[in-house]
Amino acid sequence: MAVPPKSTAAHTVSVREILNYFGKCPRCGYPAQASVVQRTFVDGNQETEIVATCGLPCGWSGPPTGASLPMRQDAVDCCG
Numbered sequence: 001m002a003v004p005p006k007s008t009a010a011h012t013v014s015v016r017e018i019l020n021y022f023g024k025c026p027r028c029g030y031p032a033q034a035s036v037v038q039r040t041f042v043d044g045n046q047e048t049e050i051v052a053t054c055g056l057p058c059g060w061s062g063p064p065t066g067a068s069l070p071m072r073q074d075a076v077d078c079c080g
Contacts, residue, residue: 009041009042010039010040010041010042011040011041011042012039012040013037013038013039013040014037014038015035015036015037015038016035016036016038017033017034017035018033018034018035018036018050021033021034021052021064023052023064023065025054025055025056025058025060026060026062026065027054027058027059027060028054028056028058028060030054030055030056030058031055032052032053032054032055032060032064033052033053033055034050034051034052034053034064035050035051035052035053036048036049036050037049037050037051050063050064051063051064052064052065
């Protein structure tokens with residue numbers, strides 16, 4: 001596995017669960033969980049991503065569906 005250049009290496013990563021996510025796994029139909037992942041890079045840039053995962057070990061993870069994620073901007077901004 002190649003090491004990314006230093007400018008793309010994350011300095012800190014924080015993960016916070018989104019408590020008002022009520023989506024289902026598209027693979028098996030079991031309730032899914034969603035989290036906000038915020039990365040701060042060595043150069044000071046930040047990247048925020050929302051990731052959903054299956055509540056069972058079927059292995060699915062990906063972007064949450066819009067219909068099942070009543071997302072407010074302050075829920076993403078809370079992680080700063």
